[in-house]
Amino acid sequence: MNETPVIIENLRRRYGRLDAVSGLSLTVPRGSILALVGPNGAGKTTTLKVTVNLLRPSAGRATVLGKDSRRLNWRDFQRIGYVSENQRLPEFMTVRQFLNFCQTLYPAWDAAFAGELRRQFDLADDDRLLGHLSRGMRMKAALLSSLAYRPRLLVLDEPFSGLDAVVREEVSRAILQFVRDEDWTILITSHDIDEIERLADRVAIMREGALTVNESVESLQARFRRVQVTLPAAAPLTVGWPREFLRVEQNGARLAFITSAYESDEKLRTALPANSQVESLTMPLREIYIALNQTN
Amino acid sequence: MNIIIELLKKDLLKFRWLLLLWLALIVTWHAALFVLNAENFKTVYASVSVLQVLAILFLPVLTLLVVQADAAAGGTAFWLTRPLPPWKILASKTLLLLSLMVPLAVAVFISTMALFQSSAADAWHKTLNTVQLWFWLMPLYALVAAVTRNFSVAFGTLLALIVAFFASATIFSENRIYFYLWWVPIAAVPLTGVIVQYYTRRAWLTVSGCVLAAVITTVVHPPSPFPEKQRGVEKEPEFAEQIAVKNISVNARDENVIVSGEFDMPEHREFEWKNFPLTFNAANGGAVTLLNARISMHGQREKIMKFSFTLRPVELKRLGKKSGTLRIHVGGRFFHYEPLTVVPLDGKRWMVVEGTRITAARLSDDADVDTVARLLFFGALTDIVARAREETHLYQYALCRADDGPEITLQAHAGYGMSDFTLCAQLFQLRTREPLPQTLDDYSVRISRRVYNRKEISGTTIEIPHFTASGTAPAAAEKL
Incomplete structure (x- = not known):
């Protein structure tokens, strides 16, 4: 089966009069990691919940593993993993009881793999109650329970929320390894842009329920550049810069901006006064994201 | 099956303390019955009543919690994104909820056998009678739990339903005969709702399922309180109507007193009961249920019901320190015939008064x-x-x-x-x-x-x- 794991078409989800998601279209190719990022209230979690049939779309549709998300049933969740920061785990269970319980649910549960993950996540021989664990440990237990059966699609809603740097590193490394080795598809939301930059192949930025950017991280980093220009002394003060120049700051002969349509320094010079000295710098995803949000 | 067992184990683990509390409540309640012969009869009876009311209140709370542990409403439930078939969840919940009935049934059976020295058949009959009411109401509690997002909303909804039920019954039922409500729709409608809710998680489908079940059960058998009106037969008798008992005879035989008599069966009535409860209401409060009474149909054409019951030494002993009235619940409904009065004189002597005559004395x-x-x-x-x-x-x-x-x-x-x-x-x-x-x-x-x-x-x-x-x-x- 080579179907595209997730296809979202003109998705709309309303809460009363509020459009949480409006006209979202998105595709997550097989074997990729797509990160949905955006400010709080942008509609990321709603989109994921529609994807796993926790919410029904008001309009449009989401096709998951070849099936309308509204028709996903219990059998489909043998191939889908869902971990959310708000997911309530059975806190009265110990880690061992919880994982044993999950094992009975999944025919494809790989006990050896689960054991390996337990060691990797430092959850081996843990007889503490889930309710007594730290947030990070609970998240690791939830992740483990959604990884051990090798799902074809993993939907992660803020998996790094509340995790310390060490745990984030462990989780990120594990996710990258699985995608590389197991050809999984991952749809992830996070506010941790640095981790997203490490993990994601593609980034979709949402704002007020709509998609503003949807492209690969490489492409995004290729077209966004921080540019510092030294203008010639005789150059007149320019008022109207091209639209792709973001956050333009001019201080005398020094001009600084971010361009969202970088191709080459030579092409850039054509939009600047003659004899300008141009220096373009690559940008981390975090700065691109901030620039986009502030500009929008 | 494995998943059902695992789900059951999960819920047993989660609610172990509440389940133990339920068990303790049932045991204490029935243990208290054994001291009902004590001098402080009224106090003991009040204690038993309080424990019974506690148990009655405890059951819906427990049902709400058990069902809501894997609720079908809201978007945070664990099972919604796990490969758990709804029918397996429903099966495990049903098993757990039915298991709540087990200690109750065992307690009723044992106490009936031990306290009333009843036969196993009588005790089983009493057990079924006691447990069935609890059993019928469970689907309603489960439906409320299934369609609500959390316990407080579920509890509030259930309270509102109960208040609404009694309010509507008080307003619309001229005789306030709640017990004429037919149990089949009461159980079938919410049960359908629960199943639809778990499979679709859509409120309008759940409501539609309930309505459909109500229509089907109504067509199959018109529900009370107005079945006779719908079938064009005589109106129900008034609440306070008494059934006249004729040809009553009370005879002492060996250690026992045998009371028999007959009454005209109202034409619109259809008695199917072979057993009926006989209660002794003590003068100073409290009640003792006597279980050995038998009622038998005596000729369809004559429409005469003939009844008899035996007061054995065990019952007479229980009545020995009390005076009061025997009350027969005919058909388990609101028809009471109270012509018989047992007046114990001391531990060995008593007399039975039928109306105005002393008809037997030992x-x-x-x-x-x-x-x-x-x-x-x-x-x-x-x-x-x-x-x-x-x-x-x-x-x-x-x-x-x-x-x-x-x-x-x-x-x-x-x-x-x-x-x-x-x-x-x-x-x-x-x-x-x-x-x-x-x-x-x-x-x-x-x-x-x-x-x-x-x-x-x-x-x-x-x-x-x-x-x-x-x-x-x-x-x-x-x-x-």
Whole structure:
């Protein structure tokens, strides 16, 4: 089966009069990691919940593993993993009881793999109650329970929320390894842009329920550049810069901006006064994201 | 099956303390029944009632919690994104909820066998009767839990439903006969709702499923409270209507008292019960259920119901320290016939009064004249009470005085109050200030009667002719 794991078409989800998601279209190719990022209230979690049939779309549709998300049933969740920061785990269970319980649910549960993950996540021989664990440990237990059966699609809603740097590193490394080795598809939301930059192949930025950017991280980093220009002394003060120049700051002969349509320094010079000295710098995803949000 | 067991284990683990509390409640409740013969009968009975009410309240709470542990409403439920078939969740919940009935059933069965010395069949019948009410209501609790997002909303919804039910029944049911509601739709409708909710998680489909189930069950069998109207037959009799009992006979046989009689079955009635509960309402509060009564159909054409029951030593012993009224629940509904009064005199002696006549008395071989005198007085007294009842339903009081001898005061206190659900029991008390003379030769009695009405108090004195009872006590008793 080579179907595209997730296809979202003109998705709309309303809460009363509020459009949480409006006209979202998105595709997550097989074997990729797509990160949905955006400010709080942008509609990321709603989109994921529609994807796993926790919410029904008001309009449009989401096709998951070849099936309308509204028709996903219990059998489909043998191939889908869902971990959310708000997911309530059975806190009265110990880690061992919880994982044993999950094992009975999944025919494809790989006990050896689960054991390996337990060691990797430092959850081996843990007889503490889930309710007594730290947030990070609970998240690791939830992740483990959604990884051990090798799902074809993993939907992660803020998996790094509340995790310390060490745990984030462990989780990120594990996710990258699985995608590389197991050809999984991952749809992830996070506010941790640095981790997203490490993990994601593609980034979709949402704002007020709509998609503003949807492209690969490489492409995004290729077209966004921080540019510092030294203008010639005789150059007149320019008022109207091209639209792709973001956050333009001019201080005398020094001009600084971010361009969202970088191709080459030579092409850039054509939009600047003659004899300008141009220096373009690559940008981390975090700065691109901030620039986009502030500009929008 | 493995998943069902695992789900069951999960819920057992989660609710282990509450389940233990439930078990403790049931055990304490039924253990308290064993001390009902104690002197502080009223206190013990009140304790039992409190425990029973606690159990009644505890069950919906437990049901709400168990179902909501894997609710079908909201978007945070763990099972919604796990490969858990809804039917397996429903099966595990059903198993757990049914298992709540097990300690209740066992407790009822054991206490019935031990306390009433009933046969296993009788005990099983009582057990089924007790457990079924709880069982029928469970789907309703489960539906409320399934369609609500959290416990507080579920609990509030359930309270609102209960209030709405009683309010609507009070407003719309002229006779307030809630028990005519047919149990099948009461169980089938919410059960359908639960299943639809778990499979679709869509409120409008759940409501549609409930409506459809209600329509189907109504078409198959019109639900009460108005089935007779719908079938064009006679209207239900009034709440307070009494069924007249005829040809009653009370006979002492060996250690037992056998009471039998018959009554005309109302034409619109269809009795199917082979057993019916017989309750002894103690004068000072509390009730004892007697389980050995049998009712049998006597001819379809004549529409006569014949009944009989036996008061065995175990029942008589239980009644021995109490006075009160036997009450027959005909068909388990609101038809009460209360002509029989058991008046224990002491641990070994008693008499049974049918209406105004003493119809049977068991006297020990060494029964003294005092006993016989009491029987005589009581016979006269109940006659007054019976006549007084024709005049008022409020209150009667009678004073008996023996001329030319030690004063004997007998009080008859027959309350005939009526509430929505129960008819007050008749209450008789015998008090003796001084011992009776050793013989009853030329013993005369003057009985005064006062009838307290809502508007007036009238006093009448009735002279009872001399009657003579002499010789040994059993011989005197035969004169009765």
